[in-house]
Amino acid sequence: MGQQEKVATSLAGAVSEEISASLAPVDAELERRYPGDPGTRQPVHTVYVPGDAFTAGTLRTWGDQALALLDAHAPDAASLAAVLGLADDLAEPVYSRVRAKLEREPIEDLRVDFEDGYGPRPDAEEDAAAARAARLIAEAYRDGTAAPYMGIRMKCMEAAVRDRGIRTLDVFLTGLMEAGGLPDGLVLTLPKVTYAEQVSAFVRLLEAFEKVHGLDAGRLGFEIQIETSQAILATDGTATVARMIQAAEGRATGLHYGTFDYSACLGVSAAHQAGDHPAADYAKAVMQVAAAGTGVRVCDGSTNVLPVGPTEKVHDAWRLHYGLTRRALSRAYYQGWDMHPGHIPTRYAAVFAFYREGFEQAAARLTRYAHRAGGDVMDEPATAKALSGYLLRGLDCGALDIAEVARLTGLTRADLESFAAPRRGDLTASAQ
Secondary structure (H helix, E strand, C coil), rough: CCCCCCCCCCCCCCHHHHHHHHHHHHHHHHHCCCCCCCCCCCEEEEEEEECCCCCCCCHHHHCCCHHHHHHHHHHHHHHHHHHHHHCHHHHHHHHHHCCCCCCHHCCCEEEEECCCCCCEEEEHHHHHHHHHHHHHHHHHHHHHHCEEEEEEEECCCCCCHHHHHHHHHHHHHHHHHHHHCCCCCCEECCCCCCCHHHHHHHHHHHHHHHHHHCCCCCCCCCCEEECCCCHHHHHCCCHHHHHHHHHHHCCCEEECHHHHHHHHHHCCCCHHHHCCCHHHHHHHHHHHHHHCCCCCEEEEECCCCCCCHHHHHEEEEEEHHHHHHHHHHHHCCCEEEECCCCHHHHHHHHHHHHHHCCCHHHHHHHHHHHHHCCCCCCCHHHHHHHHHHHHHHHHHHHCCCHHHHHHHCCHHHHHHHHHHHHHHHHHHHHHH
């Protein structure tokens, strides 16, 4: 080794120390407010089932009904490809994976609904339904038949239904504790949030439950449903949804867009209430920017056009749902709502096609980056983060297999996770 050449500087070390000291509060604030994505699996959809309709067989029933619709209206790869416009090389891989998914794991995230899908009921009836939901979910996790994520949507924190919503949540969570404890996949959804103060109140409610049962502080997280215009823009011109995320004090896990309530709030006529309406695009764009870097994920809404009736109508509904799902994926909304068993074949077809058609290019780019090989695109650490995140999402949902990813990239899942993990200031670390 030759002698290291000396370099000249002009500033004393004290200058750097003073600057670091002055920015220490900012460093702490960045760490607190923008911890980055948690790196856990995000389900590709959320299915809502009314509290009185949820049974031990709901997951399997939805899968069986979805398979029956495929058998009736797209019995093979070629017929589904013709309906959805799938490329020839994608038809068989997508179709076979869709069927396998419906047989193995038809629903990734299920919410037992005690809000709009349930409606007003006698208190005793809702108490019983909430207790039953807790028992059935606990049993499903115990015997291995649960979806990866399950939970409830309670009534909102507005005055008219607040007490009922709090009681339903209490009955449900208490039932889980009595059945052995809170499952890892538990998810709670707070609907129709308009003010950040409602989020703060919900946080206090969860804190109280944790203290009663000796749970770790912060054990209970929740999703915030964005269903009113005031949740996007406050009267003072600020983005309410950003304040909601902070009011959640680290407990918010997702922002879920409510297509129909939000559209109606803006006066959009029923015939034009859809996920691709300009009003919907604006709301979700604000949600996306507000959530970026916070670890809170954005979830798209649903379509109310159901794939039922004769084959022609089913195909029309499938094309609509497939197109909306692909559109959402291209905008980085990786999760959405599904309202009917007939929606999940096209949910998975869209998701699988999205990841499989870009798989080889993403794998090649990430491989070049990992091995510092040349190519026609100069990728930076942030792009490597996005590429590895893309592959990980494809693996989590079943669009890709780890063996084929390893074959094309030479990377393990742990390698992918290391590229996907760095935050803003740490991105260069993945390039070392």
